[in-house]
Amino acid sequence: MISIGEAQTRTEIDAAIALQLRVFCDEQGIAKDECLEGNDTALILVARDGNDVVATARLRDLGSQVAEVARIAVLPAYRGRGIAARLLAALDAAAETHGVRRLVMHPHAHLEGFYASLGYSVTDDAAYRIGDHLIITMDKYLAGPNT
Numbered sequence: 001m002i003s004i005g006e007a008q009t010r011t012e013i014d015a016a017i018a019l020q021l022r023v024f025c026d027e028q029g030i031a032k033d034e035c036l037e038g039n040d041t042a043l044i045l046v047a048r049d050g051n052d053v054v055a056t057a058r059l060r061d062l063g064s065q066v067a068e069v070a071r072i073a074v075l076p077a078y079r080g081r082g083i084a085a086r087l088l089a090a091l092d093a094a095a096e097t098h099g100v101r102r103l104v105m106h107p108h109a110h111l112e113g114f115y116a117s118l119g120y121s122v123t124d125d126a127a128y129r130i131g132d133h134l135i136i137t138m139d140k141y142l143a144g145p146n147t
Helices: 010-027 083-097 109-116
Strands: 002-006 043-049 052-063 066-074 102-105 128-130 133-135 138-141
Touching: 002 083, 010 043, 010 052, 010 066, 043 083, 052 083, 066 083, 083 102, 109 133, 109 138
Parallel strands: 066 102
Antiparallel strands: 002 043, 043 052, 052 066, 102 138, 128 133
């Protein structure tokens, strides 16, 4: 059974970082310096299968009731099971608890439909490339766009 929660130990945080490197650097060919931005204040959520970290995502406070959702990574054997959607729902709840009203993210363009199904919309920000990957900006309002 998969459980979702905040990374509780240095071991879990290290496992989350290793998973991000595996997915973004090893699988997708993104340069390591792009994968490791180093933000120790971010909230890191993990999905666990027993004691193993099988997916991760993080929430970084940008101030002014805005937070960034980033580094969503799921091990290949666990993809297609709804784990990323569960991680994002948990991040939504954590963000609301901390008074965040707007979430922003910078996903690969081919994932637009998935994130749109979770309430995100593409912003007017220009798309850009990281390596061979087209990156877009999406956002989601948790408490309404004008509140």
